[in-house]
Amino acid sequence: xxxxxxxxxxxxxxxxxxxxxxxxxxxxxxxxxxxxxxxxxxxxxxxxxxxxxxxxxxxxxxxxxxxxxxxxxxxxxxxxxxxxxxxxxxxxxxxxxxxxxxxxxxxxxxxxxxxxxxxxxxxxxxxxxxxxxxxxxxxxxxxxxxxxxxxxxxxxxx
Amino acid sequence: xxxxxxxxxxxxxxxxxxxxxxxxxxxxxxxxxxxxxxxxxxxxxxxxxxxxxxxxxxxxxxxxxxxxxxxxxxxxxxxxxxxxxxxxxxxxxxxxxxxxxxxxxxxxxxxxxxxxxxxxxxxxxxxxxxxxxxxxxxxxxxxxxxxxxxxxxxxxxx
DNA sequence: CGGACTGGGTTGGTTTTTCCAACTAACTTG
DNA sequence: CAAGTTAGTTGGAAAAACCAACCCAGTCCG
Numbered sequence: 001x002x003x004x005x006x007x008x009x010x011x012x013x014x015x016x017x018x019x020x021x022x023x024x025x026x027x028x029x030x031x032x033x034x035x036x037x038x039x040x041x042x043x044x045x046x047x048x049x050x051x052x053x054x055x056x057x058x059x060x061x062x063x064x065x066x067x068x069x070x071x072x073x074x075x076x077x078x079x080x081x082x083x084x085x086x087x088x089x090x091x092x093x094x095x096x097x098x099x100x101x102x103x104x105x106x107x108x109x110x111x112x113x114x115x116x117x118x119x120x121x122x123x124x125x126x127x128x129x130x131x132x133x134x135x136x137x138x139x140x141x142x143x144x145x146x147x148x149x150x151x152x153x154x155x156x157x158x
Numbered sequence: 159x160x161x162x163x164x165x166x167x168x169x170x171x172x173x174x175x176x177x178x179x180x181x182x183x184x185x186x187x188x189x190x191x192x193x194x195x196x197x198x199x200x201x202x203x204x205x206x207x208x209x210x211x212x213x214x215x216x217x218x219x220x221x222x223x224x225x226x227x228x229x230x231x232x233x234x235x236x237x238x239x240x241x242x243x244x245x246x247x248x249x250x251x252x253x254x255x256x257x258x259x260x261x262x263x264x265x266x267x268x269x270x271x272x273x274x275x276x277x278x279x280x281x282x283x284x285x286x287x288x289x290x291x292x293x294x295x296x297x298x299x300x301x302x303x304x305x306x307x308x309x310x311x312x313x314x315x316x
Numbered sequence: 317c318g319g320a321c322t323g324g325g326t327t328g329g330t331t332t333t334t335c336c337a338a339c340t341a342a343c344t345t346g
Numbered sequence: 347c348a349a350g351t352t353a354g355t356t357g358g359a360a361a362a363a364c365c366a367a368c369c370c371a372g373t374c375c376g
Binding site for chain 1: 169170171172174175176178181182184187188191192194195205206208224225226246248251252253254255256257258259260262263266267269270271274275277281284286287289290291293295296297298299301302303304306307308310
Binding site: 184210213236 | 333337
């Protein structure tokens with residue numbers, strides 16, 4: 001059994017799959033994009049993403065349940081809430097950034113789309129390196145590691 | 159009209175939304191994960207992702223149509239194909255990596271999941287920096303830029 | 317004061333996707 | 347020649363998403 005096999009037929013339980021269960025539902029990442037851009041209110045998020053209001057409600061609840069966003073009350077009577085990124089939500093940024101960078105390289109067609117930039121003003125060209133060895137990540141850089149769950153620290157080897 | 163407004167009610171046409179049209183469909187990123195890990199055949203991709211065979215067929219066609227993967231014939235009689243990442247597909251890696259890193263930080267629960275590592279052996283800790291100024295991306299680093307389409311080079315300013 | 321508007325939803329009914337198990341087709345292997 | 351492998355396709359059921367309309371609590375305008 002090579003490291004890329006699974007038990008026999010069970011789907012691979014990995015953190016990519018786990019992350020997609022929360023962030024991979026339709027409209028979830030677009031809602032987080034809006035909050036990253038400073039849009040925090042239901043109506044505006046609905047309009048800017050194009051999500052229907054009922055689905056958006058459900059997504060925002062899921063994201064809140066997983067601690068990715070939080071509701072912040074900004075009016076008492078009538079009670080009104082804004083949606084804000086938590087620390088966890090703020091750390092979704094690299095996903096949005098690499099998606100934006102990939103897409104603006106590979107998905108250019110006739111339709112004009114809003115591009116993104118780094119706050120320094122430069123065109124979006126993110127470079128992803130390993131914090132440990134400093135080398136750039138590329139195809140084949142990603143390897144399966146050991147199984148981990150709640151309290152585990154990932155061991156250095158074995 | 160602030161930069162985060164849209165025309166009035168039209169959803170924001172941006173490269174994040176565009177990328178999600180191809181990569182954001184259910185099972186697409188998991189299929190790409192398998193190819194990144196060296197799994198190239200239909201049956202094995204279906205098993206390892208958990209996608210049903212009909213949906214997987216449809217996803218692989220979409221990815222192929224967008225040039226993210228290509229079918230490579232490995233048997234002539236009967237004709238059989240493997241699925242391989244193109245250059246564009248290989249560049250999806252940062253998305254998978256940042257997703258894996260986010261998830262292994264924020265989604266740890268009781269269920270043990272496969273973790274990932276960099277090929278140097280270290281735990282997955284990607285650092286994303288701007289190629290231009292070298293600074294690390296963080297919340298608020300992402301700004302809207304100008305509209306771009308097919309032949310455009312993104313201008314340095316204005 | 318009454319009518320329109322705002323913000324954040326909820327509701328019901330329709331369409332789209334997805335799921336699932338079974339089936340096919342074209343070989344190869346024992 | 348029967349069984350297995352590989353890559354699908356098919357049909358019907360279930361789940362998810364879509365959409366327009368509605369609701370409610372308040373504010374704003376004249």
